[in-house]
Amino acid sequence: MENQITTFLTFQENNAEQAMNFYIGLFDNSKIIDLHRYSSSGPGKEGTIMVAKFELNGKQFICSDSFVKHAWTFSPAISMYVECKTQEELERLFNNLSENGEVYMPLDNYGFSQKFGWVGDKFGVTWQLNLQ
The missing domain is CATH 3.30.720.110 (Signal recognition particle alu RNA binding heterodimer, srp9/1)
Structure with a gap:
């Protein structure tokens, strides 16, 4: 079995869903595959994305809203x-x-x-x- 390599986008402003929907709207052949939200029991803010799988023009991505605030964010070094x-x-x-x-x-x-x-x-x- 081959390992699947997928781009994972970690959002820190509780805007993963907004970003995912924005990207899906820009690219043909794009859709949400699977979406899991944080519940009222946490650890993330209720309703934000724990993990979501989506496709942009047939290519799979994963995203989440991080409840841990990291000292880093996205970098142009990877695009x-x-x-x-x-x-x-x-x-x-x-x-x-x-x-x-x-x-x-x-x-x-x-x-x-x-x-x-x-x-x-x-x-x-x-x-x-x-x-x-």
Whole structure:
């Protein structure tokens, strides 16, 4: 049996569900697979996500709302890399993901790609977007 490798996103502001739904709305072939919430008995805030599995364009992710406040958050050193088939798709994703976030590299031709952009979204997750 092969080991499954899945990206796990740990949110520290009780916004895992908001982020997951935002991402599912941006990418085709995306859905929530499984979702478990903290109950009134904790240890996390009641109703927040203990663990959720979801797909973005068929690729599985897992997320949770951490009840432990860590000294770290998301880092641009690790980012989601998206190959876009059209310029329209690239621009739509770039605009939506960068709204209320941060642009690390604006959409441009950097020599290694005809059009590329790198953003940190409003949740702190970073995305590299490349036109195939």
